[in-house]
Structure formats: C-alpha cells, structure tokens
Amino acid sequence: MDTGLFDKNGTPINVGDKTRLVLDDGEVREFDVCFKTVNRTTVKTLPGFELQTAEVSITGIFFCWEGNDLLPCVDGNGISDVSKMEVVKR
16 A cells, blocks of 8 residues: 655655664664554644543554554654655565
C-alpha cells in the first residue's frame, strides 16, 4: 500500500517497508511502516473546549518502533522525520 510519503532519496515509502532514521546524536532507529488504528488519550483539544484533552482513535500510517506506534515528528525547521529516513527493506 502506497503511503504517499517519500524517504530522503525520493523513494516511495510503502506499508510493510522498514525505514531507518539516524538521529542528530548518531542513534539509529529502524521502523516498521504500518497502517493501523491507534487509540490515544492525551490529545489536546482546541482552546475554549471544556476538556483540555480527549481520547481519540487515529487511523493512518504509523512508524512502529520497539512497541511504540509513532507519528512522524517535525523539527524546529519544519522538516519531517520522514524526509530524513531511508527505506532499507521492502
């Protein structure tokens, strides 16, 4: 399944791929690319809503690492982790 995402080399990232991300400190993490539904209970609501957080179900592309279902982060320059990853296994 095509995710619509591309790695740092312009290679399409597909569900079932394994990607590698090298962090700024040199740590290497490998992720399994998954399509799944994940329940989250710590999502902040919009200002003015009665509750400050809400329980939500998010269905989409997750990067699974060491038992964690992660969404891509964006750095201080607005650059997504995905664009820093490399597909290492299809």
